Amino acid sequence: MTTDVGFWVLQTLNALQLSMLLFLLSVGLTVIFGLMHFVNLAHGSLYAFGAYVAATLAGVLGTWGAFLLAPLAVAALGAVLYFTLIRSQRRAGPMAQVLVTFGLIFVAVDATRLIWGDLPIGIAIPQVLEGQLALLGVEYPVYRLFIIVLGLAVLGVLTAVLTRTQVGAMIRAGVDNDQMAACVGINVERMFFLVFVVGCALAGLAGAVAAPVLSVTPDMGLQILIPTLIVIVIGGLGSLKGAVAGSLIFGFVQTFGAVLLPSFSSVLIYALLAAVLVTRPEGLLPAKG
Amino acid sequence: MLDLTDLSSGYGETQVLHGLSLRAEPGRVLAILGRNGAGKSTTLKTIMGLLPLRGGSVSFDGETISGLAPFDIARRGLAYVPETRDIFRSLTVRENLDLAARRFPCPQGGWTVERVIALFPRLGERLDNGGDQLSGGEAQMLAIARGLLMNPRLLILDEPTEGLAPIIVRLIHDKLAELKRDGLSMVLVEQNFGFATSLADDVVVVSKGSIVWRGSTAAIRADHEAQHRWLGV
Ligand SMILES: Nc1ncnc2c1ncn2[C@@H]1O[C@H](COP(=O)(O)OP(=O)(O)O)[C@@H](O)[C@H]1O
Numbered sequence: 069m070t071t072d073v074g075f076w077v078l079q080t081l082n083a084l085q086l087s088m089l090l091f092l093l094s095v096g097l098t099v100i101f102g103l104m105h106f107v108n109l110a111h112g113s114l115y116a117f118g119a120y121v122a123a124t125l126a127g128v129l130g131t132w133g134a135f136l137l138a139p140l141a142v143a144a145l146g147a148v149l150y151f152t153l154i155r156s157q158r159r160a161g162p163m164a165q166v167l168v169t170f171g172l173i174f175v176a177v178d179a180t181r182l183i184w185g186d187l188p189i190g191i192a193i194p195q196v197l198e199g200q201l202a203l204l205g206v207e208y209p210v211y212r213l214f215i216i217v218l219g220l221a222v223l224g225v226l227t228a229v230l231t232r233t234q235v236g237a238m239i240r241a242g243v244d245n246d247q248m249a250a251c252v253g254i255n256v257e258r259m260f261f262l263v264f265v266v267g268c269a270l271a272g273l274a275g276a277v278a279a280p281v282l283s284v285t286p287d288m289g290l291q292i293l294i295p296t297l298i299v300i301v302i303g304g305l306g307s308l309k310g311a312v313a314g315s316l317i318f319g320f321v322q323t324f325g326a327v328l329l330p331s332f333s334s335v336l337i338y339a340l341l342a343a344v345l346v347t348r349p350e351g352l353l354p355a356k357g
Numbered sequence: 358m359l360d361l362t363d364l365s366s367g368y369g370e371t372q373v374l375h376g377l378s379l380r381a382e383p384g385r386v387l388a389i390l391g392r393n394g395a396g397k398s399t400t401l402k403t404i405m406g407l408l409p410l411r412g413g414s415v416s417f418d419g420e421t422i423s424g425l426a427p428f429d430i431a432r433r434g435l436a437y438v439p440e441t442r443d444i445f446r447s448l449t450v451r452e453n454l455d456l457a458a459r460r461f462p463c464p465q466g467g468w469t470v471e472r473v474i475a476l477f478p479r480l481g482e483r484l485d486n487g488g489d490q491l492s493g494g495e496a497q498m499l500a501i502a503r504g505l506l507m508n509p510r511l512l513i514l515d516e517p518t519e520g521l522a523p524i525i526v527r528l529i530h531d532k533l534a535e536l537k538r539d540g541l542s543m544v545l546v547e548q549n550f551g552f553a554t555s556l557a558d559d560v561v562v563v564s565k566g567s568i569v570w571r572g573s574t575a576a577i578r579a580d581h582e583a584q585h586r587w588l589g590v
């Protein structure tokens with residue numbers, strides 16, 4: 069099978085699709101961390117919340133409406149979290165943050181159980197994205213291509229904002245040195261709030277678009293957390309490029325590992341993580357050189 | 358213009374400043390001298406709100422600024438050029454300059470990017486270089502230029518000559534002298550006694566976190582005992 073071009077095309081597309089979902093999740097988390105050294109372990113729960121909200125709204129508004137509103141709902145939830153919990157934990161140090169946001173995961177799991185029940189929920193693929201598309205001799209689901217294109221589009225927009233705009237320069241300055249950024253008049257805390265909310269929206273978007281291809285279950289937020297953390301540790305904390313590199317590495321190692329080395333696939337990514345940590349403890353492309 | 362009254366602050370458990378008081382007058386240059394570890398940088402960080410105050414107060418043009426966030430203090434007209442320069446490494450030289458310029462209104466005849474480049478032509482040749490690609494001298498010029506683009510009422514400099522070649526020290530000296538002639542108020546922390554006294558109008562000496570000597574530049578030049586005792590000159 070490995071001599072068949074179609075096999076490689078198919079697995080490459082699968083890897084890219086996984087990478088793009090992970091990218092949507094990890095980019096917010098890593099920039100939040102880079103900017104404020106804040107660890108939000110509940111980031112995966114926001115992804116799950118996005119999926120549930122999308123599944124609920126899809127019945128009323130259709131899938132497109134759900135894709136649009138779910139990220140906004142998650143952003144709103146993020147804002148509530150910020151004002152009730154996160155702001156007060158900002159100066160509490162990493163240990164307290166890890167404990168509080170880790171606790172939040174279990175609150176989120178039980179809350180989703182109470183509201184939506186234990187059974188997996190499905191969501192329909194939008195009609196225009198149904199079916200398969202022939203690509204380099206392979207029939208590939210259009211919807212999965214849509215996820216890839218969406219991830220690339222978000223990457224393009226974020227790159228443009230970060231490298232070409234004043235807000236982007238402010239964010240990069242804040243990641244470099246938050247104290248000096250404050251000394252040139254930047255309200256770093258307000259910028260952190262903005263980045264936090266955008267990061268939540270992207271997690272919600274990831275959950276919403278993942279809903280039609282995965283089953284929406286209460287523990288999906290917990291399941292995605294470890295891959296997301298591996299992505300940002302491999303990629304290097306705080307940087308967009310790191311999130312891209314980490315997501316691609318994870319997506320490809322995971323996908324090709326599962327088909328080429330099935331008996332090792334579950335340890336492969338951890339072996340890679342260990343290798344990166346030993347040779348480059350800061351990750352491959354950290355924000356701070 | 359800037360009044361520190363009975364300031365106490367430090368890092369974590371260690372208190373560094375013990376009831377430090379000083380005043381900087383408008384249109385003048387105040388030099389803060391003192392041995393390594395005396396608490397000079399700590400004083401400046403406390404002024405900028407980067408360290409929590411344990412006692413005393415800071416006021417600027419009659420308004421209390423202690424307790425405000427650093428960005429708020431900066432917006433009131435204090436520009437800080439730190440000892441480590443703290444150029445934003447992932448921004449180009451141009452972006453470093455723009456960041457400060459866009460955040461502060463430029464008054465008639467104030468500092469613009471063109472004007473700071475005219476002051477430091479070297480920066481003009483480096484506009485597209487990354488902040489991490491500069492020599493020590495260039496980083497210092499950029500840190501000062503960035504401060505000027507905030508069009509501050511008071512420029513606060515922490516050891517601008519530290520680690521620089523004599524020719525660059527001379528250049529920085531001449532530029533700061535030019536700024537002084539234009540009437541810019543400055544607070545200058547220095548280890549280099551000759552450099553500081555050739556720019557300053559007033560001098561305070563810090564030792565172990567409080568002021569042990571204050572007077573004019575002429576007076577410290579004449580006071581060999583104070584120089585010997587507090588500065589090891
Ligand atoms: N980040 C820090 N954490 C703990 N102690 C510090 C820190 N920075 C400086 N100190 C201590 O505070 C004292 C004063 O330091 P500083 O204000 O930097 O001195 P100066 O600028 O006069 O050379 C020194 O004893 C120094 O060891």
Ligand SMILES: [Mg+2]
Pocket residue numbers: 397398399440516
């Ligand atoms: Mg110092």
